[in-house]
Amino acid sequence: DQQVKQNSPSLSVQEGRISILNCDYTNSMFDYFLWYKKYPAEGPTFLISISSIKDKNEDGRFTVFLNKSAKHLSLHIVPSQPGDSAVYFCAASASSSGTYKYIFGTGTRLKVLA
Amino acid sequence: GAGVSQSPRYKVAKRGQDVALRCDPISGHVSLFWYQQALGQGPEFLTYFQNEAQLDKSGLPSDRFFAERPEGSVSTLKIQRTQQEDSAVYLCASSLAHRGTDTQYFGPGTRLTVL
Numbered sequence: 432d433q434q435v436k437q438n439s440p441s442l443s444v445q446e447g448r449i450s451i452l453n454c455d456y457t458n459s460m461f462d463y464f465l466w467y468k469k470y471p472a473e474g475p476t477f478l479i480s481i482s483s484i485k486d487k488n489e490d491g492r493f494t495v496f497l498n499k500s501a502k503h504l505s506l507h508i509v510p511s512q513p514g515d516s517a518v519y520f521c522a523a524s525a526s527s528s529g530t531y532k533y534i535f536g537t538g539t540r541l542k543v544l545a
Numbered sequence: 546g547a548g549v550s551q552s553p554r555y556k557v558a559k560r561g562q563d564v565a566l567r568c569d570p571i572s573g574h575v576s577l578f579w580y581q582q583a584l585g586q587g588p589e590f591l592t593y594f595q596n597e598a599q600l601d602k603s604g605l606p607s608d609r610f611f612a613e614r615p616e617g618s619v620s621t622l623k624i625q626r627t628q629q630e631d632s633a634v635y636l637c638a639s640s641l642a643h644r645g646t647d648t649q650y651f652g653p654g655t656r657l658t659v660l
Contacts, residue, residue: 435587463646474549474636474651475588482646520587526645531576532601533649535587 434458435523437536445544450508452539454521457502461523465533466495466506469518478519479506511543547571549652551637557658558627566622566655570639577620578649579612580636588636594620595643627659 436455444450452466462483467475481488481495481504488495494507508515518540522533550569558564570577576595580588581604590604596617605612609628614620624631634656638649 465648467651472653474638474653477648477650480646480648522587524645529645530601531593531640531643531645531647532578532590532604533580533588535580535589537585537587 432457433537434461435521435534435536437519437521437539439539440537441540441542443542443544444511446513447510450506450511450515450541450543452506452508452519452521452541454504454506454536455502456504456523456534458523458525458534459502460525460528461534463524463526464495464497464504465522465524466493467520467522468515469520469538475520508541511541513543513545516541516543549637549639549650551635551652551655553655554653555656555658557660559660560629561626563623563625564627564657566624566635566657568620568622568637568639568652570618570620570637571641571650574639574641574650575617576640576643576647576649577614578638578640579620579622580638581606582634582636582654584633591622591635624657627657629659632657632659 465480466478518538521536579591582588593601594614609625634654640647
């Protein structure tokens with residue numbers, strides 16, 4: 432039972448354009464969401480997070496949007512840069528339940544074309 | 546400052562051997578997590594420590610998997626009688642406190658290959 436789903440295994444975007452990565456979840460207990468970026472042979476690197484009390488969080492070129500009614504979140508990267516090419520993982524947790532583990536999606540490989 | 550470190554980075558084991566994977570969390574971080582990442586998948590939770598106490602081990606796939614953090618700092622994940630299905634990257638993460646909104650910071654992982 433995949434509680435966090437990233438339905439697009441890959442995405443290619445031209446440099447300078449917007450990258451939009453999507454994530455869907457099924458567990459209504461999730462109240463904290465994160466995006467991580469992963470380069471080959473490295474561990475996931477934290478990018479940005481959002482609590483369920485918000486619907487948007489912005490940090491520089493990265494913005495995360497949360498639509499609780501649709502159980503959907505997205506990561507926008509604008510403008511996209513070649514160095515953004517990596518695998519992006521969406522993660523969720525039910526932080527208020529005392530369970531601190533993250534549930535991850537399967538990842539989306541982003542390729543930014545110069 | 547130093548991030549999470551893991552050793553060894555790569556481990557090859559013959560089926561049936563025991564292995565031990567080490568994690569050094571960020572200094573002062575109370576919480577420590579182990580995840581397993583199979584090829585083409587996202588990380589999957591194995592176990593969680595708050596200081597030296599193992600509060601959640603619901604993700605450990607079998608009793609061949611054992612984790613400890615005896616002094617509340619360094620942690621070791623031990624896998625006994627390794628099987629081919631244990632081949633994966635084992636990721637360790639730490640977070641500052643024990644709040645659900647504390648960000649987990651990951652190490653580079655140990656890639657285990659069981660032949």
